[in-house]
Amino acid sequence: DTGSAAATPIDPRFDIAYVTPVTIGTPPQTLQLDLDTGSSDLWVFSSHTPASQVRGQQIYSPDKSTTSKLLDGHTWSIRYGDGSGSRGNVYTDNFAIGGIMVETQAVETAEEVSSSFTTEDNIDGLVGLGFSTLNTVSPEGQLTFFDNAKPKLDAPVFTADLKYMKEGTYDFGFIDESKYTGEITYVPVDTDPGYWTFTSSGYGVGSGTFSSSPITGIADTGTSLVYLPTAIVTAYYRQVEGATNSRSYGGYVFPCNSTLPPFVFGIGEAKFTIPPSYMSYAAVTDGSPTCFGGLQSSSGIGINIWGDVALKAAFVVFNGEEPPTIGWANK
Numbered sequence: 001d002t003g004s005a006a007a008t009p010i011d012p013r014f015d016i017a018y019v020t021p022v023t024i025g026t027p028p029q030t031l032q033l034d035l036d037t038g039s040s041d042l043w044v045f046s047s048h049t050p051a052s053q054v055r056g057q058q059i060y061s062p063d064k065s066t067t068s069k070l071l072d073g074h075t076w077s078i079r080y081g082d083g084s085g086s087r088g089n090v091y092t093d094n095f096a097i098g099g100i101m102v103e104t105q106a107v108e109t110a111e112e113v114s115s116s117f118t119t120e121d122n123i124d125g126l127v128g129l130g131f132s133t134l135n136t137v138s139p140e141g142q143l144t145f146f147d148n149a150k151p152k153l154d155a156p157v158f159t160a161d162l163k164y165m166k167e168g169t170y171d172f173g174f175i176d177e178s179k180y181t182g183e184i185t186y187v188p189v190d191t192d193p194g195y196w197t198f199t200s201s202g203y204g205v206g207s208g209t210f211s212s213s214p215i216t217g218i219a220d221t222g223t224s225l226v227y228l229p230t231a232i233v234t235a236y237y238r239q240v241e242g243a244t245n246s247r248s249y250g251g252y253v254f255p256c257n258s259t260l261p262p263f264v265f266g267i268g269e270a271k272f273t274i275p276p277s278y279m280s281y282a283a284v285t286d287g288s289p290t291c292f293g294g295l296q297s298s299s300g301i302g303i304n305i306w307g308d309v310a311l312k313a314a315f316v317v318f319n320g321e322e323p324p325t326i327g328w329a330n331k
């Protein structure tokens, strides 16, 4: 099988996240989920989520599906890097993305979600596309949609073609040559502890010299920005008039009318350029003349994260063969 599904930005003003339509159960219930290579739980707002915590999200009702089965005695509880979290019970049911159907997918129903999920009414839940080792279901961990779908895919891959303030695509089971230019450069993936962890070959700021130095981090579709070592981040903002590292805004900000250099990162011998428009992420509040940078320091996180700001500058292949690799191409 092969399949394709849209990745649509949830906010027209800046790319905080992307959602993809999925169907669950019989008859199919359609939800808009955030495909997240930085985690491995598939969880949804559901008929079990307290009404006080639901604000416009679509919900999955297992009781309305003739193919749902409670996974008795199983629970899940997850905490994300931004401090948000959720927890609940587990069902298996039919689950499809882009026409790829998995009959007994573990679908984790939320009994509780944190406030930032309640207020984000465009996200009905997440599809974790990290490695199944990160799945939080207890007492037995469950497989991701990709792990379940892999045997029926023409090729054990999925690709991300995320776009700047535009609808992009996730493809499953094939590599669409019309979506990229030149060659795909593949590099090894370290699957411990379960992220798509790879090593970039270096970086450059604007037309400055390229610094060849290994930068190990995770490819994370569920993270909005790029988080890299402080030395790289200060080298970048040194080139931005009026940039400061703001404690109150929690990161590097600058006057929105400042000229930003592009940011270049290496994958093997290949080079990828994040254009200035992506690097000026958003005004700190609507209408403010102060903008928040798309590149921030990873010093408080403990890992480097290549989030959407970097991913949308490339066509990215998540290759699930043994051993897994990740491929990057210009587009």
Ligand SMILES: CC[C@H](C)[C@H](NC(=O)C[C@H](O)[C@H](CC1CCCCC1)NC(=O)CCNC(=O)[C@H](Cc1ccccc1)NC(=O)N1CCC(N)CC1)C(=O)NCc1cnc(C)nc1N
Binding pocket: 016, 017, 034, 036, 037, 038, 039, 040, 078, 079, 080, 081, 082, 083, 084, 116, 120, 134, 135, 136, 220, 221, 222, 223, 224, 225, 292
């Ligand atoms: C099994 C756990 C699983 C692997 C977990 N994975 C992750 O946290 C990475 C994962 O990709 C998650 C997936 C997110 C979670 C929130 C909802 C959208 C998806 N990414 C993050 O948490 C990265 C930081 N968050 C972000 O990048 C969120 C994403 C978001 C999007 C839309 C709406 C709300 C939030 N963006 C913002 O908050 N933004 C608002 C501020 C703006 N300046 C930038 C955009 C983990 O590492 N948890 C360990 C963990 C726990 N506790 C903490 C404190 N840190 C941790 N890393």
